[in-house]
Amino acid sequence: MHISKKLAGVLLPALLAVSGCAQTGQADKTSLWSAYDNTFKNAKYIDLTHAFAPVQPVWPGFGNAKFKAAIAGQKIDGYVNVGQEFTYENHGFVATAYDLPTDQYGTQLDPPAHWNPMGATISDLPATYSLRPLVVINIADKVAKDQGYFLHVSDIEEWEKKHGKIPEGSVVMVRSDWYKRWDDIKSFNETPFPGVGLEALKFLHLKRHILFHGHEPLDTDATPDLEGEYWLMHNNFTQAEGVANLDKVPESGALISIGFAKPLGGTGGYARYVAIAPADWKYGVTIADAPGAPLPEQAWPLKRDENGVMRPTPK
Template sequence: MSIWKSGIFLVCLCSFFLISLPVLAVDPGSGNLTQIWEQIQDYRFVDLTHTFEPGIPHWKGDPDETVETLYSYEPGNGTLGSGFYMQYYCHVGQWGTHVDPPAHFIKGLRTLDQISPREMILPLVVIDIHEKVYQNPDYVVTINDVKDWEEKNGQIPEGSFVALRTDWSKRWPDQDEMQNTDSFGVAHYPGWSQEVLTYLYEQRNITASGHETTDTDPGIVVSQDKYPLETYVLSQNKYQVELLTNLDQVSEVGALIVVAFPKPLDGSGFPARVFAICP
């Protein structure tokens, strides 16, 4: 995986561990960053990515994925036997756990290929509202939720990735459960709020945010075909990740998140592989 080979990745890890985890002391003059790789092998790696396939939960306007086997180890079933296995995938960019770049909503802002690798390895902040969502599926995170987090953990770091834990991903892979639509066709699932996103992006200057649902906005708003909160996030020229999972396995503070994705020219979105490194 190329991101593991990048000096940027290792420098970011080095900075994080030297600041937050003094037991992982590395001589900065040694020129040998492999010490970082060796030391993190004892840490937990938590996959925050859903496995995607045809039929998974997705935004209501997206067509389903199709997969075709073009070449197989042995001939048969209409494929060419070539001694290797190759598939053809057809899906929208916003498929499965995926990245939305600013250009997804805002013409003229950055596309996927313009997002720097420096923005792909970040301190991870997890704001946990899952118990409130259990009581009310329409719950949206409030500024009090964020202030409570900061009172307990300290100020949200500048440049961090803030993930909203709702445990909604536990409904995966059932599309109906994820949408939670009532008899009137209105979806009921949690989301962000404008006051919180404004605080995070304009006062705490975070780099990106993510959530477990199919949308930034709560289901009630999306059911009206309105997306004001997603529009806001992307208008800040920042990216977001949708359909995260396993946030219940990550602490509220202290981990790193790695958001890796392809680099299509002028890309408007693409499935991502997202994971956390947890001390």
């Protein structure tokens, strides 16, 4: 398997650190803690995910989600009655109920079962999906001239001339900068939109043996029969849709962390993608920048807005 020089710069120090600990007896030979301390702790983390919301782009046939306060489903004497809304004032906590009309919503991971009656569901995907090499192929300049431009095999070959052969088992994200329209629903849903060509998909999967590809729009292509998505699902491949911030990620040398909800038998996955870039990359935050514990408090108390979303609201 080919590994780019930048990716080697991320992985080799981590692997050598693990090996060194094993040899010196400083840690169990199976430990990855030194890899974390020497590489991942100082890496740059970039979120590639849109938060899903009641108002956002979605295929019109599905409709939008609804957010609302969770209510008690059964009575608990002296505490809550059926139908009562949980509040900070009365119960010390709140919870939110989500009416999700589809599992094809927001930044997502499509399993084969989305189109294929014999395909794997989201709960069938193995844990090995969690961390992979990340490739970003940039077609944004071409999309700026032709918003219906789609990824060609020639774009992949151009990337490989610069960075070397795409690593087997990697995730290939196609950067179009279409994500910048996300908050303008009408503009985001325009057609034509940037796509990924069928021949490019076949090349990536059958010649380079990638794990999956991802794109910023909510469909693979704008062909009448969605030929790219049909081919992927019926050949038992997954794909990512609605990805964000690919303009903030190096084209090679980064990793991608992949997380998704796991509904049993799910035909789609609400996903969280995070790029992990080398420490000297210009974008992203380190663990020192955002340690995560304790988390910062809101500027004002949280209250529900007109769409049921909890937001900091001045008193």
